[in-house]
Amino acid sequence: MTSHDWFDEHRMEYAMHLLDARDTATFEDHLASCAACRDEVAAIERDLAWLPMGAEPAAPRPDFRRRAVDEVLRHERARRGPRWMPMAAAASLLLALGSWWAGTRRADAELATARARLEALEDTLSVIRGAGRVLQASVEMNGAQGGLLIFADERTHRWNVVVHGLPPAPPTGRYQFWFICAEGMVRGAEVRMPGEKPANFTTDMPTVPCTVQGAALSVEPMDATTGPPKGDMIAHLML
Amino acid sequence: MTDPQGRAVDRRGLVPTSREASLLRRLVARDEQALVELVDLASPWMLGVAEAMLRDRDEAEEVVMEAFRTAWRNVSDAQADARGLMPYLLRVVRHRAIDRLRARRRRQLKLVRVAAEEAGRSVVPAVEPDEAGQPGWHVHRKVHDALERLPAEQAAAVRLAYFEGLTQSEVAETLDIPLGTVKTRLRLAFVRLRGELSGLKDWVL
Numbered sequence: 073m074t075s076h077d078w079f080d081e082h083r084m085e086y087a088m089h090l091l092d093a094r095d096t097a098t099f100e101d102h103l104a105s106c107a108a109c110r111d112e113v114a115a116i117e118r119d120l121a122w123l124p125m126g127a128e129p130a131a132p133r134p135d136f137r138r139r140a141v142d143e144v145l146r147h148e149r150a151r152r153g154p155r156w157m158p159m160a161a162a163a164s165l166l167l168a169l170g171s172w173w174a175g176t177r178r179a180d181a182e183l184a185t186a187r188a189r190l191e192a193l194e195d196t197l198s199v200i201r202g203a204g205r206v207l208q209a210s211v212e213m214n215g216a217q218g219g220l221l222i223f224a225d226e227r228t229h230r231w232n233v234v235v236h237g238l239p240p241a242p243p244t245g246r247y248q249f250w251f252i253c254a255e256g257m258v259r260g261a262e263v264r265m266p267g268e269k270p271a272n273f274t275t276d277m278p279t280v281p282c283t284v285q286g287a288a289l290s291v292e293p294m295d296a297t298t299g300p301p302k303g304d305m306i307a308h309l310m311l
Numbered sequence: 312m313t314d315p316q317g318r319a320v321d322r323r324g325l326v327p328t329s330r331e332a333s334l335l336r337r338l339v340a341r342d343e344q345a346l347v348e349l350v351d352l353a354s355p356w357m358l359g360v361a362e363a364m365l366r367d368r369d370e371a372e373e374v375v376m377e378a379f380r381t382a383w384r385n386v387s388d389a390q391a392d393a394r395g396l397m398p399y400l401l402r403v404v405r406h407r408a409i410d411r412l413r414a415r416r417r418r419q420l421k422l423v424r425v426a427a428e429e430a431g432r433s434v435v436p437a438v439e440p441d442e443a444g445q446p447g448w449h450v451h452r453k454v455h456d457a458l459e460r461l462p463a464e465q466a467a468a469v470r471l472a473y474f475e476g477l478t479q480s481e482v483a484e485t486l487d488i489p490l491g492t493v494k495t496r497l498r499l500a501f502v503r504l505r506g507e508l509s510g511l512k513d514w515v516l
Binding site: 084085088089090092093116117118119120121122123124125126127128129130131132133136137139140141143144145147148151184185188189191192193195230261262263264271272273274276279280297298 | 333336337339340341342343344345346347348350351354355356358359360362363368371372375376379380383384387395398401402404405406409413445446447450451453454455457458472473474478479494497498501502504505508509511
């Protein structure tokens with residue numbers, strides 16, 4: 073057995089994350105200098121990328137979506153919070169170089185984010201400008217007058233949806249967007265109303281086969297995350 | 312499937328690809344609505360992977376939240392990953408779950424549970440037909456079928472090692488077979504699965 077035979081034999085186990093920590097470290101050291109193993113591991117990972125989908129899905133708890141989103145955004149805010157650097161440490165050349173490097177990286181990251189924002193804005197605008205039809209419906213919620221506005225882009229089969237004038241969802245419920253289909257109601261995106269600002273999102277047509285005839289907005293109970301509507305319909309419009 | 316005007320749209324063509332690209336672009340742009348959509352669509356599958364390994368709902372949720380944080384923070388990595396966003400998330404979940412199993416030294420307790428349940432379990436759980444409308448179900452169905460076609464002894468090794476996160480030595484102990492036999496069965500199984508699943512390239516959403 074040559075020294076490389078061990079790596080040949082263990083490529084699959086490495087790619088499937090089955091090696092123990094010591095063998096994993098050995099393999100990773102080897103990968104740094106072996107293009108053939110790198111390519112083969114990448115090919116195995118690509119071919120078996122969907123294997124985890126063999127696990128049975130687990131229905132999330134009713135409040136999981138809200139907790140998960142809040143948790144991600146809370147960490148994001150904490151990570152982007154105010155940074156300060158001790159004056160003494162700032163005097164250190166090493167730290168200064170480190171800061172310069174980190175600043176460069178941060179600037180690059182912010183530039184990439186700004187570019188992505190621009191692309192997303194352009195994408196949203198392209199849907200609005202390409203819309204062959206604009207649909208709107210009035211919405212009343214707890215005395216507040218709002219609206220549901222849909223720009224339907226026939227070229228890309230996407231909609232830009234604007235929900236405005238509504239108060240935040242009650243603590244026991246959430247706003248839910250629906251597609252009205254000939255086959256029944258098909259769940260779309262949850263709509264988060266961030267205070268006074270309108271909610272705006274671009275959506276594709278449902279992934280399940282159906283004939284879309286319109287759209288609706290409801291207030292769903294927190295635990296109604298699957299199946300047909302269970303809450304109060306507050307707006308609907310037909311194509 | 313049809314567009315807003317009722318015209319047919321190829322659901323394996325433009326729309327899924329466009330939706331993945333659109334979702335990724337919006338995630339990169341820090342669109343919180345896109346994050347909500349991602350959590351909605353991916354959570355059942357991510358929780359399924361984590362729970363099968365950790366057997367603890369609270370810990371599974373922690374791992375899935377970690378994965379969402381990672382994806383949100385490093386979404387450009389997911390964008391660059393040729394395998395796509397969903398495989399990226401599933402891989403992060405699985406690796407984090409394995410790390411937890413190893414770090415928290417819960418293996419002994421887990422082995423006792425697994426051994427106790429081993430006798431009465433089928434190799435691959437049955438598919439519930441009423442869930443066929445769930446996004447991603449067609450991919451689950453194909454993977455499930457590929458696992459069912461494996462010889463029973465290979466499927467058992469894959470379930471314990473890959474889906475439940477046991478080390479190969481623990482698989483050998485659980486199934487009462489030599490370690491070399493475990494390695495051989497896993498290798499044969501993964502080669503066969505690779506052949507069957509490599510054609511799955513459609514985005515699940």
